[in-house]
Amino acid sequence: MKTVAKYLLESLAAYGTDTVFGIPGVHTVELYRSLPNSGIRHVTPRHEQGAGFMADGYARASGRVGVCFTITGPGLTNIATAMAQAYADSIPMLVISSVNSRGRMNSGEGWLHELPNQQAFAREVAAFSQTVLTPEDLPRALSRAFALFRSARPRPVHIEIPMDVMGLDASHLPRLNPEALPLAPMAAPASLKRATELLDAAKTPLILAGGGAIDAADELRALAEKLSAPVVMTVNGRGLLPLGHPLAINASASTAAVREVMARADCILAVGTECGPTDYDMYVTGYPKLAAKLIRLDIDPEQTMRGFAPDLVLVGGAKASLAGLVDLVATAPARDHSDLATVSAKARAELSEVLQVGAKLVDFIRDTLPEVPIVGDSTQPVYGAQLDYAAPAPRHFFCSASGFGTLGYGLPAASGAALAVKGPVISLIGDGGIQFTIGELAAARELDLPVIVLLWNNSGYREIKTAMIDMDVQPEGVDIWTPDFQLLAQGFGCVVEKPEALAALPDLLHAAARRAGPTVIELDEAMLLRDLG
Structure with a gap:
């Protein structure tokens, strides 16, 4: 018999998981029954918070999903801080936890590791939290999670499996197909056309690049060079332009030196940045005042309405949408950016x-x-x-x-x-x-x-x-x-x-x-x- 736990491991492997981080407990023993033969490496931290941070670092360094196994109750509360860090920085993390058996969860009777409502707790630090009440729920939950990681804002996802469900028969469940996962969409053609008009008309264009553009470095560089536009990289966007690139600004937009550059821009394209205060108002002195037309490109439409108010919104993945802009914009005349060489020194002097x-x-x-x-x-x-x-x-x-x-x-x-x-x-x-x-x-x-x-x-x-x-x-x-x-x-x-x-x-x-x-x-x-x- 193929159990729900074994089906879970096979599905994770199918989606490209090669490592899971977790501390075994009596509530997750069934998850570990088939692990030695799954081809997935298990890493045992010394605290569930460590497991979450390890998964976060694994995901940031590789671009793949960091996967964790945790026990009911304290395992989940311990990993919550790491989930919150990943949530704040849009890091793909999948947390699989156990929960008390059906009929015992949320009972208030004092079962081992019982929380009043474990799913509600996890939901506060996750894109979504789902309880697998039947074997048939699992493939839908996993497909939903990996679809989000691949084509939406990749925040943590929590899936909890009751102890009695882990050992149920899952032999009849379909084999999951990673090829069926959606890709991040390109921004709408009409929006790309309007953005192209604004960028082509600009005399002093500027790009703000955040962590949402981390997999679009080639496209970002091509666009910046075609527009002759400097690129301000947020903390999570550092390295998007290579070391020593003449258009790279590696200092924070919270510094006066970078704000001076932003103030001179007549059109700004913000790519994959939430435009949050830790990047743009670290000293809590007020956001930079922008005289420029602002175009915001983000996979999350809701986020485009936070921070700087946009004049135009492009909803889509950074890689595909930037590639579309590279094809559409005209090659700008060479501009003098010699002053950018002093920005870092000025920012550091502050x-x-x-x-x-x-x-x-x-x-x-x-x-x-x-x-x-x-x-x-x-x-x-x-x-x-x-x-x-x-x-x-x-x-x-x-x-x-x-x-x-x-x-x-x-x-x-x-x-x-x-x-x-x-x-x-x-x-x-x-x-x-x-x-x-x-x-x-x-x-x-x-x-x-x-x-x-x-x-x-x-x-x-x-x-x-x-x-x-x-x-x-x-x-x-x-x-x-x-x-x-x-x-x-x-x-x-x-x-x-x-x-x-x-x-x-x-x-x-x-x-x-x-x-x-x-x-x-x-x-x-x-x-x-x-x-x-």
């Missing part, structure tokens, strides 16, 4: 000393290991890079410092990314953030993942302390006791380094990139301020 040093550190890491993705947590160097950093390619820099802004993301997300790219990945994380998920060093060591943990240590929550001082609040709860990270990392079986000077870091990075297993390199903030300040 930052505090510690953020400038942090941004310089990320530049230093990139220049040392240009092929290695950098995964950031909410920590000082990532805040600096968020405001000004040029990634060498798409999917080579991502972080949790924007959007939902959780702590503890950087280590497990880098582990998931390392599984996806099958090579070294850098986790840039602070001493406060790593204590949220430091147990995931065990998972990285267990799998011999070449994760390079760069631990920025300032013995506390520096960003919050600075905010307290700026608001004339006596700092409290931010100068935390800091453990011996060297000893902790050694206990997890990691190679440990602590350079006394920045000059020693390149050799340590190169050695770590060649090594099987994780390396923890502790970086003292005072040393970095001295050597990069």
Whole structure:
């Protein structure tokens, strides 16, 4: 008999899943019965939040769906923070959880792991949540999820399966066909025509590019070069134009330097960016004032009505719609963009000393290991890079410092990314953030993942302390006791380094990139301020 659980695994494999992240429990044992023969690798984190962050990093690094298995109740509540981070950044994540058996779920009788309404809880951090009450419900739920991941805004999806349903006969269910999934549509021809008219008439066009354009780098570059239009890349869009491209603006639109460029534009095309405040109003001083005609291209029509008010909306996938625009727009005359070369320096000069040093550190890491993705947590160097950093390619820099802004993301997300790219990945994380998920060093060591943990240590929550001082609040709860990270990392079986000077870091990075297993390199903030300040 082919059970519902076995059918689930076969279907996931058919949709291209090669890895699932999860912690087995008594409520999910049936899911694991057929896993050893499924061809799908199982990764065991040390906390369900870690499982979600691993799936997030895997998805961002690979472009594929990150899949998790969780138990009923605490498994789902633990992974909810990771789902919320993925929801905020539009990351495709499929969370399969168990739930109490039919007749016991939502009963209030106190069954093990029972939530009052587990589906309602999950729905708050998912595009949708569905309970599989019969075997026939499962193929519809999976098809719906993968259709959303492929052709709509790819947020997390939650599917819960009651314990008694997992073992039911699913032999009669149809084999799912990935070829039947819809593709992201091209924007309507009439809208593309009108956009072409506006762009062709522009004297100073500008493009804003976000994470929704991450798989359309070639089309975006072709359009920018044809229009001779600079491209402002948001945090999730960094790397869409290659390093050193004359039209690339890698600084944040929250800086005065970039806002000056935006103010000169007479037509702006915003592609795959939600136009949210963490990219365009980080300092909460008010959104940039746009004199330009604004065209918004997004897969999510509702999102086009948030943030900047558009003059024209294109609803469609970035790749297909940008390709359509490339075919339609006229080749613009060459424009002088020599002033763009100073934008980054001006933007960086606006930052505090510690953020400038942090941004310089990320530049230093990139220049040392240009092929290695950098995964950031909410920590000082990532805040600096968020405001000004040029990634060498798409999917080579991502972080949790924007959007939902959780702590503890950087280590497990880098582990998931390392599984996806099958090579070294850098986790840039602070001493406060790593204590949220430091147990995931065990998972990285267990799998011999070449994760390079760069631990920025300032013995506390520096960003919050600075905010307290700026608001004339006596700092409290931010100068935390800091453990011996060297000893902790050694206990997890990691190679440990602590350079006394920045000059020693390149050799340590190169050695770590060649090594099987994780390396923890502790970086003292005072040393970095001295050597990069």
